[in-house]
Amino acid sequence: MYRIKLFFIAFVFAGVFSSYFLSADSWYESPEADMYAHPLLELYHEKENYIFGKIVASTKNKDEKSFVTVKVGSLIGKDKIIEAAIFEDGYVSDKAVNKRVLMSYTGDIASAVVVDSDRRLPLTISGVLFVILVLLVGGFDKIKGLIALFISALFIVFVFIPLVIKGWNPLALAVASVFIITLFTVVAIGRFSRKSISAVIGTLSSVAVVLLLGVAYYSIAHIDGFSLESIQLINYFSKNYLGSSITGFRQIMLGVLIIGSTGMIIDVSVCVASTLEQIAAKDPNIPVKDLSRIGILAGRDMASSTITSLIFAYFGAELIPLIANTLFIDSVVHLFNNEWFFIAVFQAFAGAIGILLAVPFTSAVSARLLKHSFRAKSGH
Amino acid sequence: MKYRLSFILCFCLVIFFQSVRLRADIYSKARIIKIEDIVSGSNGSSQNIRLKITGGKYKNRVVDVKNYLWDDKHYNTFPKENNIVVVRIHETDGMKLEYVSISGYPRDKILFSFFVVFLVVVFLICGKKGFRLAFSLLINIAILWRIMVPMLKAGFNPLFVCVVSALAAAAIILLLILGFNKKYFSALSCVTAGVLFSGFTTILFIRWSDVSGNFIDGSRMLLVAARMISDWHITELRSLVAGGVIIASLGTVTDIVVDVITGIYSVSEAIPGITRRELFSSGMNIGRDVLGGMLGSLLLVFTAMSLVSSILYSALGIPFLRIVNWEFFAVTVLQAFISSMSFVVSVPITVTLTSFILSKRGGVKHSCIE
Numbered sequence: 001m002y003r004i005k006l007f008f009i010a011f012v013f014a015g016v017f018s019s020y021f022l023s024a025d026s027w028y029e030s031p032e033a034d035m036y037a038h039p040l041l042e043l044y045h046e047k048e049n050y051i052f053g054k055i056v057a058s059t060k061n062k063d064e065k066s067f068v069t070v071k072v073g074s075l076i077g078k079d080k081i082i083e084a085a086i087f088e089d090g091y092v093s094d095k096a097v098n099k100r101v102l103m104s105y106t107g108d109i110a111s112a113v114v115v116d117s118d119r120r121l122p123l124t125i126s127g128v129l130f131v132i133l134v135l136l137v138g139g140f141d142k143i144k145g146l147i148a149l150f151i152s153a154l155f156i157v158f159v160f161i162p163l164v165i166k167g168w169n170p171l172a173l174a175v176a177s178v179f180i181i182t183l184f185t186v187v188a189i190g191r192f193s194r195k196s197i198s199a200v201i202g203t204l205s206s207v208a209v210v211l212l213l214g215v216a217y218y219s220i221a222h223i224d225g226f227s228l229e230s231i232q233l234i235n236y237f238s239k240n241y242l243g244s245s246i247t248g249f250r251q252i253m254l255g256v257l258i259i260g261s262t263g264m265i266i267d268v269s270v271c272v273a274s275t276l277e278q279i280a281a282k283d284p285n286i287p288v289k290d291l292s293r294i295g296i297l298a299g300r301d302m303a304s305s306t307i308t309s310l311i312f313a314y315f316g317a318e319l320i321p322l323i324a325n326t327l328f329i330d331s332v333v334h335l336f337n338n339e340w341f342f343i344a345v346f347q348a349f350a351g352a353i354g355i356l357l358a359v360p361f362t363s364a365v366s367a368r369l370l371k372h373s374f375r376a377k378s379g380h
Numbered sequence: 381m382k383y384r385l386s387f388i389l390c391f392c393l394v395i396f397f398q399s400v401r402l403r404a405d406i407y408s409k410a411r412i413i414k415i416e417d418i419v420s421g422s423n424g425s426s427q428n429i430r431l432k433i434t435g436g437k438y439k440n441r442v443v444d445v446k447n448y449l450w451d452d453k454h455y456n457t458f459p460k461e462n463n464i465v466v467v468r469i470h471e472t473d474g475m476k477l478e479y480v481s482i483s484g485y486p487r488d489k490i491l492f493s494f495f496v497v498f499l500v501v502v503f504l505i506c507g508k509k510g511f512r513l514a515f516s517l518l519i520n521i522a523i524l525w526r527i528m529v530p531m532l533k534a535g536f537n538p539l540f541v542c543v544v545s546a547l548a549a550a551a552i553i554l555l556l557i558l559g560f561n562k563k564y565f566s567a568l569s570c571v572t573a574g575v576l577f578s579g580f581t582t583i584l585f586i587r588w589s590d591v592s593g594n595f596i597d598g599s600r601m602l603l604v605a606a607r608m609i610s611d612w613h614i615t616e617l618r619s620l621v622a623g624g625v626i627i628a629s630l631g632t633v634t635d636i637v638v639d640v641i642t643g644i645y646s647v648s649e650a651i652p653g654i655t656r657r658e659l660f661s662s663g664m665n666i667g668r669d670v671l672g673g674m675l676g677s678l679l680l681v682f683t684a685m686s687l688v689s690s691i692l693y694s695a696l697g698i699p700f701l702r703i704v705n706w707e708f709f710a711v712t713v714l715q716a717f718i719s720s721m722s723f724v725v726s727v728p729i730t731v732t733l734t735s736f737i738l739s740k741r742g743g744v745k746h747s748c749i750e
Contacts (some may be wrong), residue, residue, distance in 0.1 A: 008565040015572040016544060050702055102705050119710045123591035126717040133495070133724045137664075138671045149676045156683060157690075165695045181680070183656040217494060220486040226454045230597065230688045235454065237695060245694070249454070252688060260684030263677035270673040272421075300506050304513045305638055306677075308553060309631030311517065313678055315524055316628025317685045317715065320620050323529060324598025327605055332589050336488035338468045345491065349498050354503045 012352060052118050055099050070101065070114070089204050127285040145150065148188035152181040156259075170248045174255030178207055178262050185266050192273075194369045202362025210354040215255045218250055225253040227325070227340040233295050253343065261351035263308050265358045272299040272362045280370040288367045295363030303359050307352045314348045405715070407604030409486055410435035410443075418449065429459070431467070438469060443480045452576060455706070457482050516556050523549045524627070525731050529564060531622070533570045538616065539579065542623030546575050546630045557638055560613040566734050567641050573733075574633035574726035581622035581718050582622040589714065595707045621711060629719035632678055633726045639670045640730045648738045656739040675720070681717035 053070040060190045100118035105111050134142050160177050182203050218224075225231040229378040231249055238246040246252075276295045280286065315322070325340045335341055410431040418427045427447040432441060445467070449456045449682070459465045468483045499736050503510040528545040532538055550571045558564045593599055643666035650655060689708055703709055 004497060008569045012547065012568065012572050015547065015576050042583055042722050048701065102702075104702075116707075117590040118707050119705050119707075121534035121587045123704070123710055125586055126714060126721075129715045130721050130724070132677065133721055134671075136726050138668050138675075142668075142672065142675070145672060145675050149679060152435060152676070152680075153683070156687075161687075161694050162674065162690055164691055168423055180675075185676055185708075213497075217523075221490045223485045224454050225688070226598070228688060230692045233691045234688075234695060235452065237692070241506050243694075246691075252691065256684045256687050259687065260681050262678030267673040267677050268717065273631045274669075296505070300509060303507070304506070305514065305557070305635040308516060308520065309635045309677075310681070311520060312524075312549075312629045312631025312634075313719075314685075316624045316626070316630070316719070318684055319599040319627065320593075320596045320602065320617070323532060323620075324528075324601040324605075333466070333488070336491055337407070337484065337486055339487070342487050342491055346494065349494065353498055353501050356501050361387070 050102060051101065051112070051193055052102055052120075055097055055101060064372050069101065070112070071105075088129050092317055144188035144190065145185065148184035151184050152177075155180050162247065164252070167246060169251060170246075170255045171251035174251075174258055175211075177255075178258055179204070180205075181259075181262055186270060189270055194372075195273045195277045195366065198366030198369045199266070199269040199362060200226060201365045202269045202273070202358055203262070205361045205365075206265050206269075206354045206358040207262055209357055210350050211254065211258050214254045214346070217350075218254065221342060221344075223250060223253065223339060223343060225249045225339075225343070227338070227343070243334055257347050257350060260314075260347060261310070261354045263349060264306050265354050268299065268303055268306050268355050268358045269362045271302050272359055273366045275299075276363065276366045277370055280367075286371075288371050290365040291371065292360075292367035295367060300357035303355050307353050310351050310355065311348050314344070314351070318344055406471070408467055408469060408481060409434050409464050410480075411464050412461055415459065415461050424451070431465070431480075431668060433467065433469075434464070436469075438477055441477070443477075445482055447482050449566065457484055459485075466605065470722055512556055516553050519552050519556075520549055520720065523552070523621055526600050532620070538619040538623045539583075539626075542626045543575060543579055546626055549574060550575070550630060552632055553634060554638070558641075562737075563641055563645055566730075566737055567637050570637045570641070570726060570730040570733055571630070571634055573729045574637065574722050576631040576723055577729075578633075578718060578722035579622065579626050581721065582625045582714070585714050585718060586618055589710055591618060591621065591707055591710055591714070593621050593711075596621070596711060623717070625715050625719050628678065628682075628715065629722040632674060632719070632723040636667070636670055636674065636723050636726055636731050638728060640667050641734055643670075644734045644738065645737055654739060658737050659735040659739045662736055664728070667727035671724065672727075674723065676722075676724050678720050679716045682712055682719075686712040 008223055052244060053072040055070055100121070102116045102118050103112040103114050103116050105113065131146060134146060156177055160173050161208045175370070179368070182200055186196045186199045186203070190199070225251070226235075234246055235249070271294050276291060279294060280291060321340075322344065326335065329335050329338060408431045412429060412431050414430040416428040418425050426449060429445045429447050430442065431445060432442045447457065447459075457465060464486050466483045466486050467480050470478045471478050472478045478483070499510075499514065502513055507511055523545055527548075528541060531541045531545075547568075551568060554567050554571070555565055558567060594603065594617060596617070602617065640663060644659065644663045647662050647666075648659060686708070693703060693706070
């Protein structure tokens with residue numbers, strides 16, 4: 001126990017200290033470049049073509065505008081060197097040499113404007129690093145799970161979002177996404193077996209309950225999502241600029257609710273189904289009632305820790321919007337009647353209810369399904 | 381154990397209810413007495429309403445209010461007779477009621493009824509253990525919302541505050557789950573390692589990908605507040621982004637660490653004298669099983685959070701190449717991948733540490749462990 005206490009004290013001490021030193025010093029230097037264009041402002045000055053390049057020389061000031069010398073990739077010519085202006089009133093300091101940037105231009109490339117920094121490499125590296133770590137730690141057979149995730153992401157990006165923009169019903173699309181995500185993820189973990197089928201049925205039934213709760217509460221509480229500025233902007237743009245108008249805002253919020261909670265519900269469901277499969281394999285004569293009771297007992301602890309991680313995940317994802325929206329609120333009446341607060345709290349706790357309900361649903365379904373399979377195998 | 385629990389409970393309640401002011405609100409609830417029809421004027425429609433304020437300083441006062449209606453029905457409140465609405469009271473300098481405007485629909489009773497539904501489900505499924513779950517949720521929310529957020533608002537360094545609050549929350553949750561024993565200390569060290577990994581990696585990637593934090597949903601409000609409010613100190617938004625990732629990864633890291641540690645301890649108790657290598661390999665097997673289901677959970681949460689902004693920016697018809705370089709996309713992707721990475725990495729860290737602590741060098745080799 002002494003050795004452990006030593007480890008623990010050393011670790012926590014090192015942790016707190018290093019976080020202090022990490023944050024104390026070099027974080028507060030001003031960034032090397034301030035050329036960030038807000039997306040909507042940039043669209044207002046719309047240009048047609050985008051191109052990547054690398055800054056090779058420091059800025060010059062010409063007519064009160066900053067210019068950078070940029071080396072452009074060899075798509076157009078061979079390593080052309082051009083001078084590009086910075087968007088609006090940004091600046092680039094001397095340290096920004098060798099920074100990769102994104103520029104846009106119309107017609108002649110000499111009129112290029114630097115609009116943003118080139119982030120393709122860090123994002124790709126973070127994705128690749130994630131995949132490598134999963135394969136290293138989890139073994140090579142986790143690649144099926146990764147492929148399932150990739151397919152889910154592709155579905156959401158290339159089917160869900162474009163169809164919502166075209167005007168299709170967001171809720172139906174969200175339900176379809178949940179189907180596809182659940183199906184692919186569970187099958188990737190367990191193949192086509194009774195365990196997978198019961199996990200899928202358990203997940204879908206608890207997501208259905210979460211959806212029902214959402215429909216009920218969002219209509220009673222008159223939730224439209226309009227406290228989010230993104231939704232106000234979607235409303236504005238869809239009325240004035242796009243062909244078809246997007247009107248199902250409450251359905252978009254419901255879609256967010258169910259897609260967010262699906263991941264954690266799948267986790268609990270698969271764990272309960274696996275546990276029950278192992279127990280039923282060892283003791284095929286166990287009655288269904290006992291089997292489902294064991295499943296609920298085993299799943300309870302799993303559900304509690306998953307709920308904790310869900311609450312933390314939602315809190316961490318919404319940290320900045322939370323501080324921003326509760327900035328001027330300092331009374332209880334105002335806070336609990338605020339729409340954004342209601343949405344945030346509801347998403348977290350409805351997800352928690354879904355996780356809790358997944359335990360009995362999956363236990364009941366898998367107890368019956370697994371019982372049949374093992375009874376058939378033992379030749380009754 | 382009970383003594384510690386009750387101490388923590390009191391501590392939590394104190395923190396949770398500190399600074400909940402019951403002063404006269406400028407927001408109160410009011411009941412509609414009489415509604416007249418909608419009148420469309422040259423500047424838009426409005427509706428005359430008489431209502432009686434039902435709470436706060438101006439209780440039982442009857443006021444006449446004009447409900448201004450915008451073109452778009454989503455921005456309006458359409459009350460019916462005898463309903464309750466939330467009103468905002470504008471006072472003159474001398475603290476007298478000047479005029480009242482309708483603010484929105486009431487939602488607090490609905491939220492409380494939802495909490496009741498949640499507690500019913502918790503106790504139905506978890507039985508007596510439901511107390512532990514509700515308790516740990518209360519503690520988490522108390523630490524995060526009542527300690528960490530005010531410290532961030534007061535201007536302390538966000539990274540430091542987030543790491544320390546994360547460790548404090550982990551310490552209390554692990555105490556509730558595991559009790560004050562050997563498992564607890566090893567679990568806490570492993571969670572610390574996982575949280576630190578996520579902190580370091582986030583900072584590295586934020587600096588590399590040149591994220592400024594200015595384009596997240598609420599950050600413009602924070603920047604405006606920095607200029608307008610004199611004692612507002614949040615100016616560095618990048619570290620808030622990193623803090624968010626640290627908190628988000630804390631949850632899953634705790635989950636996985638608890639699962640792996642309970643597994644390894646039961647193996648070690650079942651087979652005394654097991655060698656370090658065997659304990660390591662069985663620990664990694666346990667970790668692999670637990671990892672399988674959890675891969676996508678955090679990624680889906682972050683995707684759902686960013687779905688609304690993605691719909692907005694895709695609706696504007698921008699080429700894919702440009703969206704991929706936008707900051708909101710970069711922040712979402714980084715948050716999702718880095719928090720997922722940190723719980724994946726915490727598996728080998730936990731297994732190594734725990735097998736190091738639990739086993740002795742040598743020991744009896746067992747051939748039944750694969």
